[in-house]
Amino acid sequence: MGVHGFERHDHARCVGSALDTAERFCAENKLKLTPARRRVLEILLSEHKAMGAYDILAILAAEGVGSQPPVVYRALDFLVGHGFVHKIERLNSYIACAHPGATHSPAFMICRACHHVVETPAQVSSGLDGAAADIGFAIEARVVEAEGLCPNCQSPDAVAR
Amino acid sequence: MGVHGFERHDHARCVGSALDTAERFCAENKLKLTPARRRVLEILLSEHKAMGAYDILAILAAEGVGSQPPVVYRALDFLVGHGFVHKIERLNSYIACAHPGATHSPAFMICRACHHVVETPAQVSSGLDGAAADIGFAIEARVVEAEGLCPNCQSPDAVAR
DNA sequence: AACTGAAATGTTATTCTGTATCAAGTCTTG
DNA sequence: CAAGACTTGATACAGAATAACATTTCAGTT
Numbered sequence: 213m214g215v216h217g218f219e220r221h222d223h224a225r226c227v228g229s230a231l232d233t234a235e236r237f238c239a240e241n242k243l244k245l246t247p248a249r250r251r252v253l254e255i256l257l258s259e260h261k262a263m264g265a266y267d268i269l270a271i272l273a274a275e276g277v278g279s280q281p282p283v284v285y286r287a288l289d290f291l292v293g294h295g296f297v298h299k300i301e302r303l304n305s306y307i308a309c310a311h312p313g314a315t316h317s318p319a320f321m322i323c324r325a326c327h328h329v330v331e332t333p334a335q336v337s338s339g340l341d342g343a344a345a346d347i348g349f350a351i352e353a354r355v356v357e358a359e360g361l362c363p364n365c366q367s368p369d370a371v372a373r
Numbered sequence: 374m375g376v377h378g379f380e381r382h383d384h385a386r387c388v389g390s391a392l393d394t395a396e397r398f399c400a401e402n403k404l405k406l407t408p409a410r411r412r413v414l415e416i417l418l419s420e421h422k423a424m425g426a427y428d429i430l431a432i433l434a435a436e437g438v439g440s441q442p443p444v445v446y447r448a449l450d451f452l453v454g455h456g457f458v459h460k461i462e463r464l465n466s467y468i469a470c471a472h473p474g475a476t477h478s479p480a481f482m483i484c485r486a487c488h489h490v491v492e493t494p495a496q497v498s499s500g501l502d503g504a505a506a507d508i509g510f511a512i513e514a515r516v517v518e519a520e521g522l523c524p525n526c527q528s529p530d531a532v533a534r
Numbered sequence: 535a536a537c538t539g540a541a542a543t544g545t546t547a548t549t550c551t552g553t554a555t556c557a558a559g560t561c562t563t564g
Numbered sequence: 565c566a567a568g569a570c571t572t573g574a575t576a577c578a579g580a581a582t583a584a585c586a587t588t589t590c591a592g593t594t
Contacts, residue, residue, distance in 0.1 A: 301462035336500030343493045348524035349482045357516040363509035
């Protein structure tokens with residue numbers, strides 16, 4: 213059992229599915245999903261939450277894989293660069309992409325109470341694009357994040373969730 | 374001389390003006406613009422760019438003021454909390470508000486070449502608000518940043534700018 | 535004027551995040 | 565197989581932020 217969005221769901225299989233998608237994408241685009249990269253993606257998919265680089269590093273270290281910061285940062289650079297993983301700037305942490313395949317400019321909702329992070333499927337940056345066009349700014353990357361309370365944490369009795 | 378937006382401008386006087394605005398706002402709202410807070414704001418206004426906390430700290434230290442990290446982080450917390458300064462999450466740095474007074478959810482354009490940061494006057498987060506409303510998420514804070522090339526840095530000969 | 539509670543400072547230390555650097559291996563492509 | 569590009573290993577360091585504690589300042593109250 214896990215949590216997807218702010219609702220429950222059985223996500224045992226979506227990990228494998230997402231890994232398969234990544235494998236396929238890399239094969240098609242001559243990218244190398246090396247063991248370290250694959251393992252980091254797998255960890256992020258399994259945990260299904262935003263994780264700090266050092267949280268991931270701790271897991272790698274426990275498995276005897278390379279346990280120095282550059283190992284995980286290099287893997288994250290690759291995964292973020294190709295859209296398999298997103299960085300949540302507000303939290304200095306990383307989360308597996310919830311909508312792989314789709315070319316998107318993701319937006320995130322971060323609950324400050326339960327710390328769940330949801331990637332919105334919606335395209336929300338049109339206003340930003342317009343403002344950039346107005347001044348001739350060429351956008352290459354977007355950061356769109358909202359922090360607040362998720363539906364579950366807005367009720368007064370939602371403390372121990 | 375300085376740079377405002379992505380155009381040149383003489384901004385000698387806008388520093389004083391912005392400081393006055395802050396003074397007035399604090400007086401009206403019973404907030405204390407203490408020397409350390411005022412000095413940090415002044416530095417950010419003068420430099421007129423995004424600065425890391427430790428850049429600011431170095432300046433404070435050179436002046437003999439308190440030179441430990443908490444000094445600058447406390448000042449920044451105050452200034453960010455009341456909207457005098459914004460944090461650029463993408464850069465882990467801070468910039469003086471370019472539109473003081475206006476209640477806004479700021480958005481930023483970050484040039485990866487010349488490192489200038491522009492705060493857009495436009496309200497760009499309506500799409501995000503809509504997506505949040507759809508799922509019942511209560512937004513308390515927004516992060517909207519775009520990274521790319523400013524007009525000046527898009528031409529091939531704009532290297533040494 | 536003295537008392538009190540809240541806010542602001544001073545200080546030391548520590549933790550978390552991320553990069554620079556250089557040496558060594560691997561892969562692939564002509 | 566040689567050259568170049570990419571990936572890894574490893575050490576060290578730089579940069580960002582907070583914890584925890586004692587001390588001081590200050591506005592409002594008695």
